[in-house]
Amino acid sequence: MRVGVFICHCGSNIAGTVDVAKVAEEARKMPGVAYATAYMYTCSEPGQKEITDAIERDKLDRVVVAACSPRMHENTFRRTVMKAGLNRYFFEQANIREHVSWIGLDKELNTKKAIDEVRMAVEKVKRNKPLFSTSFKVNKRVLVLGGGVAGMQAAIDCADGGLEVIMVEKSPSIGGMMARLDKTFPTVDCSICILGPKMVDVAQHDLIKLHAYSEIAEIKGYVGNYQIKIRKKPTYVDWTKCTGCGLCMEKCPTKNAYDHFNFGAAPTRAINIPFPQAIPKKATIDPEFCRQFVKGKCGVCAKVCPTGAINYEMQEEIITEDVGAIITATGYGLMGIENFKEYGAGRYPDVITGIQYERFLNASGPTSGHIIRPSDHEEPKTIVFISCVGSRDKSLGVPYCSNFCCMYIAKQAILTKDHIPDSQSYVFYMDIRSPGKGYDEFTRRAQEEYGAKYIRGRVSRIYPKGKKMVVRGADTLLGTQVEIEADLVVLGNAVVSAEGAAQMAEKLHISYDTHGFYVESHPKLRPVETNTSGVYLAGACQGPKDIPASVGQGSAAAAKVLALFSKDMLESDPAIANVNINTCVGCLKCVKTCPFQAIVEDTLRNGKKVAKVIETVCAGCGVCTSTCPCGAIQLQHFTDNQLLAEVNAICQK
Amino acid sequence: MAEKEYAYFCGCSLEGTAKEYDESIRAVMKALGVGLVEPDDWSCCGSTPAHTVSHVLAAALAARNLSLVEKMNKDVLTTPCPSCLMAFKKAQHGMTGSEEFKVEVNELLDEPYNCGVESKSSLQIIYEDIGLDAIAAKVTHMMPDLKVAPYYGCILSRPPEIANFDDPENPVSMDNVLMAAGVEVADFAFKLECCGAAFGVPKREMVNQLSYKVLEMAVDAGANCIAVACPLCQQNLDLRQGQVNSTMGSRFNIPIIYFTQLMGLAFGMSPKELGMDKVFVSADKITRRITKAEYEKIKEEEAAAKKPQKAKKEAAAEETNN
Numbered sequence: 001m002r003v004g005v006f007i008c009h010c011g012s013n014i015a016g017t018v019d020v021a022k023v024a025e026e027a028r029k030m031p032g033v034a035y036a037t038a039y040m041y042t043c044s045e046p047g048q049k050e051i052t053d054a055i056e057r058d059k060l061d062r063v064v065v066a067a068c069s070p071r072m073h074e075n076t077f078r079r080t081v082m083k084a085g086l087n088r089y090f091f092e093q094a095n096i097r098e099h100v101s102w103i104g105l106d107k108e109l110n111t112k113k114a115i116d117e118v119r120m121a122v123e124k125v126k127r128n129k130p131l132f133s134t135s136f137k138v139n140k141r142v143l144v145l146g147g148g149v150a151g152m153q154a155a156i157d158c159a160d161g162g163l164e165v166i167m168v169e170k171s172p173s174i175g176g177m178m179a180r181l182d183k184t185f186p187t188v189d190c191s192i193c194i195l196g197p198k199m200v201d202v203a204q205h206d207l208i209k210l211h212a213y214s215e216i217a218e219i220k221g222y223v224g225n226y227q228i229k230i231r232k233k234p235t236y237v238d239w240t241k242c243t244g245c246g247l248c249m250e251k252c253p254t255k256n257a258y259d260h261f262n263f264g265a266a267p268t269r270a271i272n273i274p275f276p277q278a279i280p281k282k283a284t285i286d287p288e289f290c291r292q293f294v295k296g297k298c299g300v301c302a303k304v305c306p307t308g309a310i311n312y313e314m315q316e317e318i319i320t321e322d323v324g325a326i327i328t329a330t331g332y333g334l335m336g337i338e339n340f341k342e343y344g345a346g347r348y349p350d351v352i353t354g355i356q357y358e359r360f361l362n363a364s365g366p367t368s369g370h371i372i373r374p375s376d377h378e379e380p381k382t383i384v385f386i387s388c389v390g391s392r393d394k395s396l397g398v399p400y401c402s403n404f405c406c407m408y409i410a411k412q413a414i415l416t417k418d419h420i421p422d423s424q425s426y427v428f429y430m431d432i433r434s435p436g437k438g439y440d441e442f443t444r445r446a447q448e449e450y451g452a453k454y455i456r457g458r459v460s461r462i463y464p465k466g467k468k469m470v471v472r473g474a475d476t477l478l479g480t481q482v483e484i485e486a487d488l489v490v491l492g493n494a495v496v497s498a499e500g501a502a503q504m505a506e507k508l509h510i511s512y513d514t515h516g517f518y519v520e521s522h523p524k525l526r527p528v529e530t531n532t533s534g535v536y537l538a539g540a541c542q543g544p545k546d547i548p549a550s551v552g553q554g555s556a557a558a559a560k561v562l563a564l565f566s567k568d569m570l571e572s573d574p575a576i577a578n579v580n581i582n583t584c585v586g587c588l589k590c591v592k593t594c595p596f597q598a599i600v601e602d603t604l605r606n607g608k609k610v611a612k613v614i615e616t617v618c619a620g621c622g623v624c625t626s627t628c629p630c631g632a633i634q635l636q637h638f639t640d641n642q643l644l645a646e647v648n649a650i651c652q653k
Numbered sequence: 654m655a656e657k658e659y660a661y662f663c664g665c666s667l668e669g670t671a672k673e674y675d676e677s678i679r680a681v682m683k684a685l686g687v688g689l690v691e692p693d694d695w696s697c698c699g700s701t702p703a704h705t706v707s708h709v710l711a712a713a714l715a716a717r718n719l720s721l722v723e724k725m726n727k728d729v730l731t732t733p734c735p736s737c738l739m740a741f742k743k744a745q746h747g748m749t750g751s752e753e754f755k756v757e758v759n760e761l762l763d764e765p766y767n768c769g770v771e772s773k774s775s776l777q778i779i780y781e782d783i784g785l786d787a788i789a790a791k792v793t794h795m796m797p798d799l800k801v802a803p804y805y806g807c808i809l810s811r812p813p814e815i816a817n818f819d820d821p822e823n824p825v826s827m828d829n830v831l832m833a834a835g836v837e838v839a840d841f842a843f844k845l846e847c848c849g850a851a852f853g854v855p856k857r858e859m860v861n862q863l864s865y866k867v868l869e870m871a872v873d874a875g876a877n878c879i880a881v882a883c884p885l886c887q888q889n890l891d892l893r894q895g896q897v898n899s900t901m902g903s904r905f906n907i908p909i910i911y912f913t914q915l916m917g918l919a920f921g922m923s924p925k926e927l928g929m930d931k932v933f934v935s936a937d938k939i940t941r942r943i944t945k946a947e948y949e950k951i952k953e954e955e956a957a958a959k960k961p962q963k964a965k966k967e968a969a970a971e972e973t974n975n
Binding site: 341347461466 | 820821822823840842843870873
């Protein structure tokens with residue numbers, strides 16, 4: 001066996017704190033090593049040529065590269081050894097950058113550890129077996145989770161590219177947050193006017209199938225072949241009969257149902273269509289408020305419905321869809337007002353959130369676009385906006401910036417002046433964050449043309465005084481306390497992850513951060529991929545994002561899926577579990593522990609019961625190998641012998 | 654209700670200007686079956702005069718008392734005074750957080766303190782350990798004319814990582830205790846506003862202005878009494894109420910009563926026993942008492958008078974629906 005070892009300087013990234021020449025020198029002494037050298041950038045073209053040349057010249061049959069994390073360049077070097085005629089699994093990468101040079105400053109200790117890392121890799125590569133991929137067919141349908149602007153863009157782009165799209169939206173209509181906005185910054189164009197055409201595209205596209213008011217019950221399978229169970233929640237209205245005439249909503253006697261679409265800005269009816277442009281434009285009954293469900297009698301909507309669409313007995317329905325890839329565009333949530341105790345925690349009706357104010361501004365909102373104080377429905381003249389409410393506040397668990405509040409507050413200040421010319425807006429801010437195209441000019445306009453008074457400082461307390469709300473805060477530029485008697489206070493409350501984001505991530509087998517936002521594969525270079533192949537991200541489910549960024553990601557995710565589906569067959573990863581039928585005793589403990597249901601019971605010709613791995617389903621996690629009491633199930637490329645050889649390499653010195 | 658016994662530190666104020674706070678706490682605790690034992694030879698808690706000079710000295714003064722409690726084999730100390738409480742809690746926080754600080758403090762003490770005592774305000778003991786049901790069970794009298802603004806002061810629940818009690822921005826413990834005692838409570842926005850604290854001597858006018866805001870908000874909230882849990886708040890709002898009126902041109906005449914005094918009145922104790930004669934603005938007019946039975950009878954009569962109207966309204970509503 002002839003192993004070649006290549007130590008990378010990575011410029012000064014590794015060579016700065018590791019004596020790479022010494023590592024190469026020690027590597028030469030290791031049993032089985034025929035050649036070892038250090039090179040400036042092993043991943044560069046000449047660096048790779050160095051490897052292929054050495055394989056030919058020195059008749060190498062195994063290769064170790066000591067460099068960065070295998071997550072960076074494993075594929076690069078696997079391709080390199082393949083080009084030189086070796087099996088791609090006759091390669092090992094020792095991580096002496098992230099695991100050594102970047103985390104220690106002591107050159108001597110680092111060098112020692114780097115030598116150990118190389119010794120482990122050499123011992124492992126000597127025991128590596130050649131492995132070969134098999135290929136499997138791809139189901140070229142894509143599931144889009146979420147019908148907000150990011151999901152819609154992804155769905156339209158996929159469908160325009162010829163893919164069949166299944167869109168699942170949990171609320172009764174698509175449109176997401178953008179459908180609730182009055183205007184968009186910095187152009188102040190009507191939000192629904194630019195979103196509406198996209199919504200219609202989704203509804204009318206032959207290749208897009210929409211499941212509204214539905215949730216994901218279960219996701220099984222792997223890239224190319226997912227089986228999705230979708231739970232269609234009962235709407236209590238037969239949508240095949242409902243024409244969206246709205247008569248039921250007019251006649252419904254329950255006038256105090258919580259309006260999810262308006263974020264509770266005003267109550268709605270127990271049967272309702274969320275907004276005039278809703279798609280699908282169908283009615284839904286909220287059983288939490290409907291008299292038929294709460295009191296057991298009413299039936300008004302059933303009586304008035306001209307098409308007899310009302311069905312109080314409707315049950316939820318589970319349907320199955322098979323897809324090959326998933327785009328997750330599940331959006332974001334907003335921190336509840338009850339968290340802001342110093343601002344009344346929701347006890348004061350005239351302290352509202354930004355999205356509620358947006359609904360008041362909106363012509364199709366609860367007040368038909370008239371700004372009112374919720375307490376007495378009078379027109380407010382003095383309006384105070386507070387930014388960073390919850391955001392950038394570690395005590396509330398949100399250390400991050402919510403991205404778009406500075407901008408929508410500037411927009412709302414401008415719109416307020418348009419609606420009520422004799423009004424005065426005040427904005428309390430920590431910093432004005434407006435780095436987008438045309439954004440800073442926009443915040444300046446709010447101040448210079450629309451006369452919004454910007455006060456740099458935090459608000460410590462809001463309290464009622466007669467009909468007014470007193471906003472007490474600091475003006476840190478003047479170094480003084482300020483008190484403003486406001487008619488209405490609007491809180492720019494923090495953006496948080498969508499409700500149930502963590503549970504959804506677990507169904508998708510993707511990672512999420514401490515705040516519930518989904519983690520991309522690489523923060524700069526793989527922003528819409530996840531570490532689970534076949535699952536992509538778009539929009540604010542990955543972190544707070546404004547409309548242009550969300551739309552950009554929707555298109556990017558669609559491009560990724562189109563690229564994936566450009567092949568008819570995909571290659572499987574051969575590093576999966578394998579059962580030795582001679583030692584397997586058929587206890588089937590592995591069947592129970594496998595998180596992917598990739599192991600089934602099998603009967604051999606002689607009647608012996610054994611475990612059997614379904615190759616395409618196995619994700620190579622290795623849980624079964626540690627479960628098996630007799631070592632009969634082994635993860636290829638990470639067998640007990642290979643791992644123990646690594647352990648021996650660092651223990652026996 | 655199990656018999657409980659706590660180490661009790663009344664502190665200097667409750668021996669002097671806030672004697673009625675001490676008297677009412679002892680009376681109420683006795684009624685609730687809770688024993689209070691004072692450590693022998695207790696001394697200054699290490700509050701404002703000490704901690705403005707040296708944190709080690711302040712902690713040592715507090716720790717001296719805490720080590721006395723340790724010797725009594727008690728692990729909880731209760732004190733009615735928020736300043737004492739904060740002195741003890743800060744000493745505990747500092748000494749458990751840093752071994753170095755603990756050594757420094759213990760060097761000043763004859764008997765080292767081993768950090769084995771948790772300090773709780775008397776409000777916390779009443780709210781959490783005794784509980785609202787036990788309080789409600791003791792109520793014999795109602796005060797129908799009374800509407801109280803519960804005023805917590807600045808440090809009973811703050812800073813949250815040290816106080817570790819109730820909500821730091823909108824505490825509700827005193828509200829709930831008073832409501833359990835049958836007292837009507839106003840929605841008061843200035844529960845935590847600064848009263849001016851110990852600046853009454855060097856900056857009297859500033860204290861008057863700050864106290865004015867608290868008094869004004871209580872009156873705006875419809876209250877005719879402010880319930881307090883702090884001797885210094887009580888002093889600034891009660892003793893200095895005349896000063897506030899002359900400085901600010903106001904005409905407040907609102908009694909400032911310890912929450913334990915109000916509890917005692919609801920428990921049927923005599924005003925004298927609760928030190929009601931020791932406050933400057935008299936509460937006699939608003940604390941008219943009737944027995945619980947009488948009160949319930951009045952309520953029943955009121956409800957009976959309302960019922961036919963309500964039933965009629967409901968029937969009418971039902972008709973329009975159908």
